[in-house]
Amino acid sequence: MKLQFNLSFEDLIDLQKNVISKSKHHRKVKYILLSAFPIPLLLLNLILQRPVSLVTIGIILLWIIVFPSLYKKLTLFSIVRMMKKQNLNGVLGSNTMLLDEQGITRTTKNNQNFLAWDQFVVVQEDEKHYYLYVSDVQAMIISKSALTDDRTKEAFQRYYDSYFVPLLEKQN
Known part of the structure; x- marks a missing residue:
């Protein structure tokens, strides 16, 4: 996805x-x-x-x-x-995230990194974002604006249910 x-x-x-x-x-x-x-x-x-x-x-x-x-x-x-x-060019601007069974690959203009699902420790969200924490103070941002159509929302919901809901259950 x-x-x-x-x-x-x-x-x-x-x-x-x-x-x-x-x-x-x-x-x-x-x-x-x-x-x-x-x-x-x-x-x-x-x-x-x-x-x-x-x-x-x-x-x-x-x-x-x-x-x-x-x-x-x-x-x-x-x-x-x-x-x-700070120089935030490696984070700001166009972000492409590929979600698959291994984890998330984030690609920006100047950077590419991969995080496996088991590296995420906490999931938070607000009205505009999902915050996928890899430590207590460091997180990856997924903008909800990327969920533009029903097919994308459904695909994301499957990943959310598979990988993020268990994190939410551990948090509580």
Whole structure:
């Protein structure tokens, strides 16, 4: 089965948004940073032998409420800034993906690579993409715009049912 689509910088940003919100790595970093402020503040109160004031509790609660969305925005901003400095010609533009019983071969203008089905560890999707993760933070993107006609959708659905549904079942 052959899929053809154009991959844009916005598609890569969508992938990064998915990685930030779903990956174990970012979840762990977010919780470490989330606790990096309140714990020292509480320890400082203990060292100074002062009771924890309402102001301190208010600041901690505000931090806990605001930080998760702040983390997502700042992390995405940082990643986008780094991506703009990189040469992404090997990924962006015209993508052709051949799906067969062994795996997926992706061909771009400057690159070709193959990933066997057993290399994929997680499958995610949003309204425009399928994200086929090979690690917690690295994935291949399949644009849903490549599924243009009923025959292509049916063929893709067979691969999806055979190879991706078992991954989804393992995820849950």
